[in-house]
Amino acid sequence: MRYGHRGSFDAVISRHGGCIGGTGVSVRRSCCAPSVVTAALRNIDWPEALLFDCDGVLVDTEAEGHRVAFNEAFERKGIPHTWSLEQYGVLLEVGGGKERMNAYFSQNESVEPWASIKDPEERKAFLKELHEMKTDIFNELIESGKLPVRPGVVRLIHEAMDAGVKVAVCSTSNERAVSNIVKVLLGDKIAANMRVFAGDVVPKKKPAPDIYNLAAKELGVNPARCVVIEDSKIGLSAGKAAGMRVVVTESYYTKAEDFSEADAVFDCIGDEGSENFSLDDLTTPGSFWLNPPPPVDPLEEFCEQDPSADECRVYE
Numbered sequence: 001m002r003y004g005h006r007g008s009f010d011a012v013i014s015r016h017g018g019c020i021g022g023t024g025v026s027v028r029r030s031c032c033a034p035s036v037v038t039a040a041l042r043n044i045d046w047p048e049a050l051l052f053d054c055d056g057v058l059v060d061t062e063a064e065g066h067r068v069a070f071n072e073a074f075e076r077k078g079i080p081h082t083w084s085l086e087q088y089g090v091l092l093e094v095g096g097g098k099e100r101m102n103a104y105f106s107q108n109e110s111v112e113p114w115a116s117i118k119d120p121e122e123r124k125a126f127l128k129e130l131h132e133m134k135t136d137i138f139n140e141l142i143e144s145g146k147l148p149v150r151p152g153v154v155r156l157i158h159e160a161m162d163a164g165v166k167v168a169v170c171s172t173s174n175e176r177a178v179s180n181i182v183k184v185l186l187g188d189k190i191a192a193n194m195r196v197f198a199g200d201v202v203p204k205k206k207p208a209p210d211i212y213n214l215a216a217k218e219l220g221v222n223p224a225r226c227v228v229i230e231d232s233k234i235g236l237s238a239g240k241a242a243g244m245r246v247v248v249t250e251s252y253y254t255k256a257e258d259f260s261e262a263d264a265v266f267d268c269i270g271d272e273g274s275e276n277f278s279l280d281d282l283t284t285p286g287s288f289w290l291n292p293p294p295p296v297d298p299l300e301e302f303c304e305q306d307p308s309a310d311e312c313r314v315y316e
């Protein structure tokens with residue numbers, strides 16, 4: 001028998017509830033184990049974790065945050081480049097700030113800074129220093145409070161936290177910058193409960209699934225029960241490669257990207273009164289999804305964690 005739809009609680013509880021009335025089985029040791037009780041108290045169809053990308057999802061940082069900070073860093077370093085809104089849109093195809101600058105400078109080898117820096121190690125050190133400067137400038141922008149949180153982000157995070165669903169940020173941007181956005185813009189309650197996985201904690205950046213694999217492992221959740229919120233094709237690919245469902249909320253630079261692989265696509269999450277979706281919509285399987293995932297069998301999951309539990313034995 002498979003479970004997964006709302007209403008399946010009764011079936012689950014009745015199978016575990018034998019400890020109250022007795023089932024005729026002589027050994028019943030774990031019917032009231034904390035994990036079973038916790039599962040019974042929650043909506044089992046909710047995701048186990050919501051994993052948010054940062055740039056473009058929490059805040060539309062690219063156009064007026066990161067791009068402005070890159071340009072300011074170039075100016076302070078005397079580098080003769082200014083990235084326009086249109087140009088930066090193309091450069092975003094390269095994930096990671098250092099990698100993005102390296103790709104651009106390498107396309108313009110005859111112009112500074114690569115015109116006078118040829119040694120690969122020197123280039124690496126230069127990029128590191130320049131990126132740190134850019135990050136400082138970006139953090140100043142965040143701390144100024146001038147960058148608004150995107151509609152519905154705070155609402156959805158609070159809904160998840162209130163329901164006991166884990167929340168985290170998974171970004172390949174600099175860890176300091178991501179943590180700063182969470183602390184300064186999302187408020188103390190969220191900052192205290194939202195894990196941040198960012199920067200160089202994994203060897204491969206998005207579209208590799210590494211950052212999402214790490215988050216699932218650290219949070220102790222099943223990837224198939226995670227919902228990722230992304231705004232770009234790179235992020236979408238990362239989430240899908242990790243075996244997770246992905247909701248895309250488009251941002252300034254990503255509207256024209258191919259999201260055919262996504263499980264749902266919206267222009268934003270949406271504040272109360274104009275919300276595009278809420279936590280209740282993210283159930284498994286649910287009609288919300290473009291490609292509904294198979295239902296989840298909570299007993300099967302429980303037994304995978306503890307095959308020796310009495311509930312997992314086959315009784316004659």
Ligand SMILES: [Mg+2]
Nearest residue numbers: 053055056231
């Ligand atoms: Mg993004």
